[in-house]
Amino acid sequence: MQGNGFKIGLTIFFVGLCGFYLFPSVQNLYVSYKMNNMPEEERVEYQEDNRQWLQRVDQNSLNLGLDLQGGMHVTLEVEIASLLNQLAVNKDQAFRQALRTAGQRAEEEDVSVVNAFVEEFESANPDGRLSRYFRDEGENITRRSSNDEVQEYLQGQADSAVQNGIQVVRNRVNQYGVTEPSIQRQGDERIVVELPGVSNRERVRDLLESASQLTFHLMGNPQQLSQSVQRMIEYYEPTAEDSARIAEANAADTAAAGMSGDTTEATEGTQLAASSQQSAEDEEGTALTEPGAGEQTGPQNSLLAAMQPMPAQEQPIIGRAFASDTSQVNDLLSEPEVRNMLPPGVTPMWTSSPVLTTEDGREAYHLLAVQTEPELAGEVVTDASVQFDRQTNEPKVSITMNSRGARQWDRITAANVGNQVSIVLDGIVYSNATIQSRISGGRTEITGLESRQEASDIVTVLQSGRLQTDLNIISERTVGPSLGEESTRAGFISVVSGFLLVVLFMIMYYRTAGVVANIALLLNLILILGILAGFGATLTLPGIAGIVLTIGMAVDANVLIYDRVREEQATGKTLRAAINAGYEQSLSAILDANITTFFVGVILYSFGVGPIKGFAVTLMAGILASLFTAIIVTRIVFDYLVEERRMKVSYG
Amino acid sequence: MRLFENADYALIPNRRIGYIISGTLLVVSIISLLTKGLALGIDFRGGMEFVVGGTTDVSTVNVRSALIETLEEEPEVKRFGETGHLIRVSAPEADITMMENRVTSALNDQFTGQEISIESTNVVGPRFAEDLKRGAIYAVLGALLVIFLYIMVRFEWRYSLGAVAALVHDVTITLGIFSLLAGIAPFSVQIDQSLIAAFLTIVGYSLNDTVVVFDRVREYVNLFKTEAFDVVVNRSINATLSRTVVTSVTTLIVVTILFFFGGEVLRGFSFALIIGVIIGTYSSVFVASPTIVELNRRLEKSAA
Numbered sequence: 001m002q003g004n005g006f007k008i009g010l011t012i013f014f015v016g017l018c019g020f021y022l023f024p025s026v027q028n029l030y031v032s033y034k035m036n037n038m039p040e041e042e043r044v045e046y047q048e049d050n051r052q053w054l055q056r057v058d059q060n061s062l063n064l065g066l067d068l069q070g071g072m073h074v075t076l077e078v079e080i081a082s083l084l085n086q087l088a089v090n091k092d093q094a095f096r097q098a099l100r101t102a103g104q105r106a107e108e109e110d111v112s113v114v115n116a117f118v119e120e121f122e123s124a125n126p127d128g129r130l131s132r133y134f135r136d137e138g139e140n141i142t143r144r145s146s147n148d149e150v151q152e153y154l155q156g157q158a159d160s161a162v163q164n165g166i167q168v169v170r171n172r173v174n175q176y177g178v179t180e181p182s183i184q185r186q187g188d189e190r191i192v193v194e195l196p197g198v199s200n201r202e203r204v205r206d207l208l209e210s211a212s213q214l215t216f217h218l219m220g221n222p223q224q225l226s227q228s229v230q231r232m233i234e235y236y237e238p239t240a241e242d243s244a245r246i247a248e249a250n251a252a253d254t255a256a257a258g259m260s261g262d263t264t265e266a267t268e269g270t271q272l273a274a275s276s277q278q279s280a281e282d283e284e285g286t287a288l289t290e291p292g293a294g295e296q297t298g299p300q301n302s303l304l305a306a307m308q309p310m311p312a313q314e315q316p317i318i319g320r321a322f323a324s325d326t327s328q329v330n331d332l333l334s335e336p337e338v339r340n341m342l343p344p345g346v347t348p349m350w351t352s353s354p355v356l357t358t359e360d361g362r363e364a365y366h367l368l369a370v371q372t373e374p375e376l377a378g379e380v381v382t383d384a385s386v387q388f389d390r391q392t393n394e395p396k397v398s399i400t401m402n403s404r405g406a407r408q409w410d411r412i413t414a415a416n417v418g419n420q421v422s423i424v425l426d427g428i429v430y431s432n433a434t435i436q437s438r439i440s441g442g443r444t445e446i447t448g449l450e451s452r453q454e455a456s457d458i459v460t461v462l463q464s465g466r467l468q469t470d471l472n473i474i475s476e477r478t479v480g481p482s483l484g485e486e487s488t489r490a491g492f493i494s495v496v497s498g499f500l501l502v503v504l505f506m507i508m509y510y511r512t513a514g515v516v517a518n519i520a521l522l523l524n525l526i527l528i529l530g531i532l533a534g535f536g537a538t539l540t541l542p543g544i545a546g547i548v549l550t551i552g553m554a555v556d557a558n559v560l561i562y563d564r565v566r567e568e569q570a571t572g573k574t575l576r577a578a579i580n581a582g583y584e585q586s587l588s589a590i591l592d593a594n595i596t597t598f599f600v601g602v603i604l605y606s607f608g609v610g611p612i613k614g615f616a617v618t619l620m621a622g623i624l625a626s627l628f629t630a631i632i633v634t635r636i637v638f639d640y641l642v643e644e645r646r647m648k649v650s651y652g
Numbered sequence: 653m654r655l656f657e658n659a660d661y662a663l664i665p666n667r668r669i670g671y672i673i674s675g676t677l678l679v680v681s682i683i684s685l686l687t688k689g690l691a692l693g694i695d696f697r698g699g700m701e702f703v704v705g706g707t708t709d710v711s712t713v714n715v716r717s718a719l720i721e722t723l724e725e726e727p728e729v730k731r732f733g734e735t736g737h738l739i740r741v742s743a744p745e746a747d748i749t750m751m752e753n754r755v756t757s758a759l760n761d762q763f764t765g766q767e768i769s770i771e772s773t774n775v776v777g778p779r780f781a782e783d784l785k786r787g788a789i790y791a792v793l794g795a796l797l798v799i800f801l802y803i804m805v806r807f808e809w810r811y812s813l814g815a816v817a818a819l820v821h822d823v824t825i826t827l828g829i830f831s832l833l834a835g836i837a838p839f840s841v842q843i844d845q846s847l848i849a850a851f852l853t854i855v856g857y858s859l860n861d862t863v864v865v866f867d868r869v870r871e872y873v874n875l876f877k878t879e880a881f882d883v884v885v886n887r888s889i890n891a892t893l894s895r896t897v898v899t900s901v902t903t904l905i906v907v908t909i910l911f912f913f914g915g916e917v918l919r920g921f922s923f924a925l926i927i928g929v930i931i932g933t934y935s936s937v938f939v940a941s942p943t944i945v946e947l948n949r950r951l952e953k954s955a956a
Contacts, residue, residue, distance in 0.1 A: 067917070077779075107778075107779045108782060110783075110786060201749070201770075201773065202749045202752075205748060474776075474779055476748060476773060477772075477773070477774050477775070478772055480703075480705075480769075480770070480772055482735075483703065483771045486735070486915060487917055490914050494910050494913045494914045498909045498910070501905045502902050505902060509655075509898060541915070542846055542921070545922070548906050548909065548910050548914070549853065549903070549906060551906050552902045552903035552904075553860070553899070553903055555899070555902050556903075559895050563894050563898070566654075567891070588867055589863065589868070592806055592863045592867060593863040593864055594860075595802065596799055596802055596859045596863060597856035597857070599795070599802065600799075600853070600856040603795045603798065604791060604849055604852050606791075607787040607788070607790050607794070608791065608845065608848075612846060612849045616849070619856075652653055652654065
C-alpha cells in the first residue's frame with residue numbers, strides 16, 4: 001500500500017472537485033422537483049423568497065443544450081461587402097469588380113471579405129491605391145495612406161460593424177424578453193444567437209434580420225403624459241366581475257413586480273450642448289418610491305403589476321419596469337384602446353441601458369414617451385467619438401454632422417432649447433439629453449455621461465447609424481419543447497440502460513475484478529459530468545451519445561489490464577505479481593490507444609460546429625476520466641484488497 | 653467466464669480469406685459510391701428541414717403529395733419517430749417563415765382534423781453549408797494525418813501504413829453501406845455533421861483496436877526474436893483476441909442501445925457506429941495486421 005497515499009489523495013481531490021461543480025446541478029434538480037410538486041401559490045412565493053439563490057443555483061448547474069431544453073439557435077452573418085460599399089467614395093469599375101469577386105471568393109473559400117477584396121484589387125491593379133476610395137480623418141486614413149494601412153482600417157471597420165451587430169441583436173433580444181439568451185461572436189463576421197424556449201419563430205427572425213435605423217427624436221410633452229398614464233392605469237383597474245380572472249392571471253406577475261427599495265439610482269441628466277459650451281447643470285435623478293405597496297391582497301391592476309408609473313415629473317417618462325416585465329408592458333400598451341390614450345404622435349420606447357439595478361441584480365428600464373416622427377435620420381452623422389473634458393476630465397461624446405444635417409440640426413435645436421432629444425436605434429432609446437442651446441455648425445457634444453463605457457456605447461450606436469449593418473440569417477435550428485423533452489428522455493434511458501448492461505457484462509465476465517471496474521465506471525460518469533460542469537460546457541444530445549459511447553469504451557482500459565493479469569497468472573505468477581505485471585505491461589497500449597482517440601476529439605472540437613462540439617467535449621472528458629479511473633483508481637482498490645485485506649481477487 | 657483464452661487460430665496464414673471479404677466489400681462500396689453516390693444532408697448542401705407533428709396517422713406518400721404543389725419541388729419526406737414526419741426541401745434562397753407557413757397550411761388543408769404543428773426546424777444557407785463542408789473535410793484529413801504521425805512516432809512507418817490502411821478500409825466500407833442504404837433505410841442515412849463525428853469516432857475506435865494489437869506485436873518481436881515475423885503477428889493477434897472481443901461486445905451493447913433508444917435524431921449516427929465497431933474490430937485483425945506482414949515481406953525480399 002506504500003506510495004498509494006498520493007494516488008488516494010489525488011482521487012479524493014478530483015472526485016471532491018467534481019462533486020463541488022456538480023452540487024448546484026443536483027440542487028437544481030432537487031429544487032425543480034420540489035417546486036413541481038408545490039401548489040401554484042406556494043411556488044410563486046417560494047420563487048420570490050429565494051430568487052437570488054435560485055438564480056445562482058441555475059447559473060452554476062450543468063447547461064443543457066437547446067436540442068434538449070428546446071429553443072432557437074440562429075447564426076447571423078454581417079454583410080461586410082455592403083459595408084465596404086457604404087464606406088467607399090469615388091467608386092469606379094475597378095472597385096466594383098474587386099468587391100464582387102471578393103464576395104464570391106468569401107463564399108467559396110475560407111477568406112474574409114476584406115482580405116479577399118484587397119487581394120483582388122491589388123492583383124487586378126498592381127499600382128492601384130486603395131486610399132482613393134477610402135477617406136477617414138478620425139482614423140488617419142488620407143490620400144497618402146498605403147494599401148496596408150487601408151486594409152487595417154477596413155478590418156477595424158468590419159470588426160466594429162460586427163461588434164455593433166452584436167449590440168443591436170442584444171437589444172432586440174432583450175426587447176423580446178427571452179430568459180438567458182446567449183449572443184456570441186463566431187469567427188470574423190458571424191454572430192451566434194441562442195434563445196432558449198422561443199415559441200414565435202417568425203417574430204424572432206424578423207427581429208434579428210430587420211435593418212437597423214438610427215434616428216433623432218423629440219420627446220412627448222410630460223404634462224400631457226401624466227394624464228395619459230393615469231387613464232391607462234384606470235383602464236387596467238380590475239372591475240368586480242373580472243377581478244377573479246385577473247387575480248389568477250396576474251398571480252405570477254404580482255409577486256414579481258414588487259420593486260425593492262434598496263436600489264442604486266443610475267439616472268442622471270445628460271445634456272446636449274454646442275461644442276464650445278460648458279454645461280454645469282446637473283439634473284438629479286428621480287426619487288424612488290416603493291411601488292405597488294407590499295400588502296397586495298385583492299385583484300391586481302395588471303399594468304401596475306408590471307410597471308411602476310412615474311408621472312408628475314419634468315421628464316417624458318411613462319414608467320419603469322424590470323427587464324423580465326418589459327414584454328408584458330409592451331403587450332398591455334399595444335391594446336388599441338390603450339394606445340389611443342397616449343398623446344397623439346407619441347410612441348413608448350425603452351431605454352437601452354438599465355436605469356437602476358436592485359441589490360439582487362435585477363435591472364429596471366425606463367419607458368419613455370418619444371415623438372413617433374423622427375426629426376433627423378442618422379445618416380447625417382459623419383463622425384462620432386469619445387472625448388474627455390479638458391477641465392473635469394469627464395467623458396463626453398462628440399458628434400459631427402454633414403452640412404445638410406447641420407442645417408436641420410440648427411433649426412431643431414433653436415426651436416427646442418430646454419427640451420429633450422433622444423437618439424433612437426431600432427425603437428430603443430440610447431441617449432436622451434436636454435438641448436442646452438441652439439447648435440449651429442454641425443458639431444455637437446453630449447455631456448453629463450456616467451462613464452466612459454456609456455460614452456463609447458453611444459458612439460457605437462451613432463457609428464451604426466452612419467453605416468447600416470445588414471444581418472442575414474445563414475443558419476437556424478429550432479427544437480420544440482416536446483421534441484427536446486423526448487430527446488432528453490431518450491438520452492437518459494440510453495445512458496442508464498447502457499450502463500446497467502455493461503455493468504452486468506463486466507461482473508459476469510470478470511467477477512470480483514468486474515465489480516471493481518464497475519466502481520471505476522460509475523466514478524467515470526461522475527467525473528465526466530463534473531468536468532463538463534466545471535468547464536461550463538453544454539450538454540447536448542450528441543454529448544449524451546458521447547457519454548453512452550464512453551461507457552462502452554471506458555471499460556476497455558480495464559479489459560486490457562484484466563486480460564493481461566489473467567495472462568500473467570497463467571504463467572504461474574502470484575496474484576500480487578500478476579497484478580503488478582498486468583498494470584505495467586498494459587500501460588503502453590492503453591496510453592497509445594487513448595491518446596490517438598483524444599486527438600480525434602481535439603480535431604472534432606476545432607472543426608465541428610454546435611452540437612458536434614458537445615460530442616467532442618464529452619468524448620475527450622470521457623477519455624481523461626477513464627484513463628484516470630482505470631489506471632489509478634482500480635489500482636488503489638486492488639492494492640487494498642490484495643495487500644491489506646489479503647483477499648483472493650478473482651479475475652474471472 | 654473466459655472467451656478465446658489461449659486462442660491459437662491461424663489468422664495470418666489464412667489472411668487471403670480476409671482479403672477476399674475486404675476486397676468484395678470495398679469493390680461493392682466503391683461501385684455504389686461512384687454510381688449511386690452519397691446522399692448529402694442539408695448541413696453540406698444547404699436547405700431546410702421541418703419536423704411536423706400531428707401527422708402520425710398520415711402516410712409518408714400522402715404527406716409528400718400534399719406538399720409538392722405548394723413547395724414547388726418534390727420534398728423528401730420521412731417518418732420521424734412517434735411525432736410525425738421529417739420534411740426536407742432544398743430551397744436555397746427561400747424565406748424560412750414563408751416555407752414554414754406553406755408547409756403548415758398545406759398540411760392543415762389536406763388533413764383536416766389533425767393538429768399540425770412544426771416541432772423543429774433546421775435551416776442551412778448555401779454559404780454556411782460550404783463552410784461546414786470545408787470544416788468536415790479538414791477534420792477528416794486532419795484526423796488521418798495526426799494519427800499517421802502519432803503512430804509513426806510511437807511505432808514505425810510500417811505500422812503507420814497498416815493503421816491508416818485499416819482506417820481507410822473502415823471508412824470506405826461504412827460510407828459504401830450508407831450509399832447502398834440511401835433511399836432504402838427507414839431512417840435518415842444522409843451524410844451530415846453528426847455522421848462526420850460518427851466517422852471520426854469509428855476512426856478512433858478502429859485505431860484503438862489496431863494499436864492494441866500493434867503494441868503486442870512490438871512487445872513480442874523483441875521477446876521472440878528467432879521466430880518469423882508473420883508467426884509473431886499471428887501470436888499477438890491471438891493473445892489480444894479476448895480483449896478485442898470483450899471491448900467490441902461492450903461497445904456494441906451501448907451503440908445498439910443508442911440505436912434503439914437514443915431517439916430519431918441519433919438513429920443515423922448510432923447506425924454508423926454499429927457498422928463502424930464491427931468493421932473496425934474486423935479490420936484490426938484482417939487488414940491492419942496483414943498489411944504490416946506484407947510490408948515486412950516486401951522489405952525482406954528487397955533486402956535479400
